[in-house]
Amino acid sequence: MGDALPINVDLVNDDTDVVNPWTVTSKSDSGVDYDKLIKRFGSSRIDESLLTRLENVAGKPVHPLIKRGIFFSHRDLHTLLNMKEAGQAFYLYTGRGPSSESMHVGHLVPFIVTKWLQETFDVPLVIQMTDDEKTLWKDLTVEQSMNMARENAKDIIAMGFDVNKTFIFANLDYMGRCSAFYQNIIRIQKCVTFNQVKGIFGFVDSDVIGKIGFPAAQAAPAFSTTFPFIFGNDVLPVLIPCAIDQDPYFRMTRDVAPRLGFPKPALLHSSFFPALQGAKTKMSASDENSAVFLTDTPKQIKNKINKHAFSGGRPTLEEHRELGGNTDIDVSYQLLRFFLYDDDKLESIRIAYSKGQLLSGELKKIAIETLQSIVSDHQNRRKDVTNEILEQFMAPRKLNYNFKEIKSK
Numbered sequence: 099m100g101d102a103l104p105i106n107v108d109l110v111n112d113d114t115d116v117v118n119p120w121t122v123t124s125k126s127d128s129g130v131d132y133d134k135l136i137k138r139f140g141s142s143r144i145d146e147s148l149l150t151r152l153e154n155v156a157g158k159p160v161h162p163l164i165k166r167g168i169f170f171s172h173r174d175l176h177t178l179l180n181m182k183e184a185g186q187a188f189y190l191y192t193g194r195g196p197s198s199e200s201m202h203v204g205h206l207v208p209f210i211v212t213k214w215l216q217e218t219f220d221v222p223l224v225i226q227m228t229d230d231e232k233t234l235w236k237d238l239t240v241e242q243s244m245n246m247a248r249e250n251a252k253d254i255i256a257m258g259f260d261v262n263k264t265f266i267f268a269n270l271d272y273m274g275r276c277s278a279f280y281q282n283i284i285r286i287q288k289c290v291t292f293n294q295v296k297g298i299f300g301f302v303d304s305d306v307i308g309k310i311g312f313p314a315a316q317a318a319p320a321f322s323t324t325f326p327f328i329f330g331n332d333v334l335p336v337l338i339p340c341a342i343d344q345d346p347y348f349r350m351t352r353d354v355a356p357r358l359g360f361p362k363p364a365l366l367h368s369s370f371f372p373a374l375q376g377a378k379t380k381m382s383a384s385d386e387n388s389a390v391f392l393t394d395t396p397k398q399i400k401n402k403i404n405k406h407a408f409s410g411g412r413p414t415l416e417e418h419r420e421l422g423g424n425t426d427i428d429v430s431y432q433l434l435r436f437f438l439y440d441d442d443k444l445e446s447i448r449i450a451y452s453k454g455q456l457l458s459g460e461l462k463k464i465a466i467e468t469l470q471s472i473v474s475d476h477q478n479r480r481k482d483v484t485n486e487i488l489e490q491f492m493a494p495r496k497l498n499y500n501f502k503e504i505k506s507k
């Protein structure tokens with residue numbers, strides 16, 4: 099689809115929704131208008147036929163986060179599936195900007211689907227920690243960001259990734275360990291003008307110069323030669339699962355890829371994880387009360403949801419029983435869409451709440467229990483992730499994969 103680089107068109111904002119890698123807000127209670135966003139960005143909707151196809155190639159039902167439309171948009175997924183069916187190799191790339199020591203439950207979402215894809219297709223995975231990005235955009239020193247990258251990487255490892263198939267790297271560290279990374283960054287930077295990044299990201303003249311060059315650092319891992327110890331000189335296509343606010347980076351990447359002799363990366367986009375206060379903004383690690391953190395105690399989770407989770411229930415008990423609640427804007431229900439994977443149970447909750455049989459407090463209780471169990475399971479696994487295990491994931495090394503047909507550059 100048409101993802102040529104915009105030069106004079108402002109793709110950054112529109113009247114009701116602001117969606118870019120640093121800000122996501124909507125004036126509407128139900129959040130960002132994703133149909134409009136797909137048009138504005140020029141991506142494609144994941145429709146029934148693509149779901150069926152994905153299921154056929156995967157040989158099993160797709161993950162609930164995909165089935166429920168939380169991953170709702172893509173670029174070139176058909177092309178990638180064609181290649182997969184023809185027996186060709188590919189790899190997965192995703193990442194995390196470490197802006198706080200503790201991640202929140204929303205941060206798990208892209209990694210849950212990435213893990214499902216890795217296990218389903220048995221492919222290598224690279225995970226980028228953009229500590230450089232966070233230093234440039236936030237009030238954080240280089241040292242603080244580097245430390246957060248390591249702490250966040252431990253949370254990612256705790257999700258159960260296979261060390262033999264997964265490489266995690268933090269930009270500020272990896273840049274010094276692998277010159278191929280910087281070489282690809284420069285190749286990319288040579289293809290993109292200041293005008294173009296202004297159009298894509300909304301940079302202004304007063305932005306520090308590090309920001310202007312940074313997008314190339316997020317683009318480079320989409321090219322397999324950035325990891326010579328994994329792929330040698332082989333050119334492999336890549337699939338990038340990410341939240342849709344990251345799309346500007348990859349529009350730029352897709353534009354330069356053919357000029358540098360690489361295939362365009364395929365993308366799988368997720369919608370945003372709502373703040374507890376409602377879908378007008380996404381959950382943010384910099385706002386304590388907007389998010390449930392992976393370090394929260396069961397009591398904190400209970401208090402936060404009871405106190406802050408926006409309710410789609412009616413103002414009085416009588417009205418609620420008569421008219422029913424609105425699951426579209428109810429944050430506790432939305433949390434269950436992301437984390438309760440028993441379809442029948444979720445559907446019966448939706449019906450009972452919509453009919454007014456289930457009350458807001460009761461729905462909150464289900465959300466609280468679901469999140470308490472996810473967070474405490476995570477904490478149990480996280481405490482076993484030692485520095486030594488972290489080093490294993492972050493060591494440049496060969497990954498354990500075996501593909502027959504790889505196109506060499």
Ligand code: TRP
Nearest residue numbers: 192193194195226228316340344
């Ligand atoms: N910029 C992303 C963030 O702030 C981190 C990131 C780097 C990323 N590379 C990625 C996210 C690839 C998704 C896919 O969180």
